[in-house]
Amino acid sequence: MTGQFxxxxxAASSDPSWLRRTLTSxxxxxxxxxxxxxxxxxxxxxxxxRRGEPHRVSVFFQxxxxxxxxxxxxxxxxxxxxxITLEPHPVSAVQDANTPEPALLADYAMRDCACVAPHYGLSxxxxxxxxxxxxxxxxxxxxxxxxxxxxxxxxxxxAAALWAGxxxxxxxxxxxxxxxxxxxxxxxxxxxxxxRARLGHYAGAMFHYGGEWYWGVDRLHxxxxxxxxxxxxxxxxxxxxxPQPQILPVQAAGRGLRLEFYASLxxxxxxxxxxxxxxxACDSGVTLELRPVLPMVMRGVxxxxxxxxxxxxxxxxxxxxxxxxxxxxxxxxxxxxxxLYALLPWAMSCGRGVELLGAGLRAxxxxxxxxxxxxxxxxxxxxxxxxxxxxxxxxxxxxxxxxFEQNRQGLYACxxxxxxxxxxxxxxxxELVSAWGQDRLWLVARVIAASV
Numbered sequence: 212m213t214g215q216f217x218x219x220x221x222a223a224s225s226d227p228s229w230l231r232r233t234l235t236s237x238x239x240x241x242x243x244x245x246x247x248x249x250x251x252x253x254x255x256x257x258x259x260x261r262r263g264e265p266h267r268v269s270v271f272f273q274x275x276x277x278x279x280x281x282x283x284x285x286x287x288x289x290x291x292x293x294x295i296t297l298e299p300h301p302v303s304a305v306q307d308a309n310t311p312e313p314a315l316l317a318d319y320a321m322r323d324c325a326c327v328a329p330h331y332g333l334s335x336x337x338x339x340x341x342x343x344x345x346x347x348x349x350x351x352x353x354x355x356x357x358x359x360x361x362x363x364x365x366x367x368x369x370a371a372a373l374w375a376g377x378x379x380x381x382x383x384x385x386x387x388x389x390x391x392x393x394x395x396x397x398x399x400x401x402x403x404x405x406x407r408a409r410l411g412h413y414a415g416a417m418f419h420y421g422g423e424w425y426w427g428v429d430r431l432h433x434x435x436x437x438x439x440x441x442x443x444x445x446x447x448x449x450x451x452x453x454p455q456p457q458i459l460p461v462q463a464a465g466r467g468l469r470l471e472f473y474a475s476l477x478x479x480x481x482x483x484x485x486x487x488x489x490x491x492a493c494d495s496g497v498t499l500e501l502r503p504v505l506p507m508v509m510r511g512v513x514x515x516x517x518x519x520x521x522x523x524x525x526x527x528x529x530x531x532x533x534x535x536x537x538x539x540x541x542x543x544x545x546x547x548x549x550x551l552y553a554l555l556p557w558a559m560s561c562g563r564g565v566e567l568l569g570a571g572l573r574a575x576x577x578x579x580x581x582x583x584x585x586x587x588x589x590x591x592x593x594x595x596x597x598x599x600x601x602x603x604x605x606x607x608x609x610x611x612x613x614x615f616e617q618n619r620q621g622l623y624a625c626x627x628x629x630x631x632x633x634x635x636x637x638x639x640x641x642e643l644v645s646a647w648g649q650d651r652l653w654l655v656a657r658v659i660a661a662s663v
Contacts, residue, residue: 236541244537277321351396353381460495491659502621512629
C-alpha cells in the first residue's frame, strides 16, 4: 500500500533494522508461546522422574545484593512448605553489558527492597548502605565453608548482619560456622557464576527449577504454583508464601497527585502493564503524565541476547498471570519506533498521546502489526481516535527528539534507566515514590492510598 508516508510495506533493503526486527520477532513469539513453555515443563518433569531425582531448586545468592537478602528469608519457609531440596550457589555481581548501570542499580535496589519488603512480611532496613568490601569478603568466606544445608540455614543471617554493617555479628557467625580461605571463597564464586551463566542468567536472588528462572520474591509465586501443580506442596490449599501483591482500588481525586509514567514502545514489560497503569490513574483521580523514552538499545544502553531472552520469556509469563492472552509480537525496534514517536507530540496536543502509545503497544506485542508499513501505522493512529490525514501532516516532525531526551534525563534523575517506571508526586511536586517495573504498579497504588 502506498500512502503519504511512502510505501513502507516491504522496504527491507532500505531499512537496516528490518532483519533484526524479523529475527527478534520470531524469538519473541517462540519465547512467549505458553504451549511451548508447558511442553518444556512436561519434559523437565518426565526427566526428573526417570532419574529418580527430588524437586531440586537451585538458588543463586549474592550477599551484597538486597534482592538476595529478601529471597534468602524465604528459603526456610519454602523448604517447610514444599517437598523440595535447595541447592545454593554463591555468586557475585556481573561486570558486563548485562548490568549497564551498576552504580544506579546498587542504589535503586536498596530503596526498592526497603519499600517492598514489608508487603511480603520480610525485612530490609531503609537506612541500609552499601556494605563494606571487607565485610562482603568475610560473608563470602563464611558461606563458602558451608555444605548445602548449612548454607541455606545461615544465608539470611549472614545477609542481615552484612547489611546492618554488624562486624561483630559476622565475626560470631564465622566463629560458629567457620570460614573458607579467600582463595576457596573466590573459587566457589567463580563456579557459581559459571553455572548461572551456563544455565542462562546473570543476576543474584535467582531461583532456577526445571529449566526456568524466577527472579527473587517477585517471581516466587510462579514457582510456587508450578510446584503445587506437580503435587510438591505439603499444604496445597494454603495461601502462597509470596503472592504477588494486588493493585488495590484507591480514590485520590482532588488531592492533586500526579503520576509520571515512563514508557517505551519496544518494552514488553511496558506492554504488560500499560493499560492497567492508565486505568489506575483514571480510577484514582490521579493526573497521568506520560513520559515516553527511546528503547534502551536505541539510546546506547546495551541489551544482551541472554538478557533479551529472559525478558521476553518473563514478560510473557507476567502477562499471562494478569490474564493477558499471548499474542504475536512484532518487534518495532528502529524505524517503526521513530515513525510512531514522530506522531506522539501531535497526538499529545490533541489529547490522544496516551491512546496512541497504548494502541502502538497492543499492535506490536499482541496483534503482530507491522508499524513499518503505512497500513499498520494507520491502523494504530485510527485506533487511537486520530485522523490518518492529520498524522501524515506530522510525519517529518522532530520535536519528539528533544522531548524524549528530556524524559530520559528525568528518568535518570529518579535513579532509574529502564521502563516501565513510575514517579508519584504530591500537589507541591514532592516525590512520594519512584519505582521501576510492571511489578511495582501495586506499590504505586498503595502509596496513593497512604497519601489520602
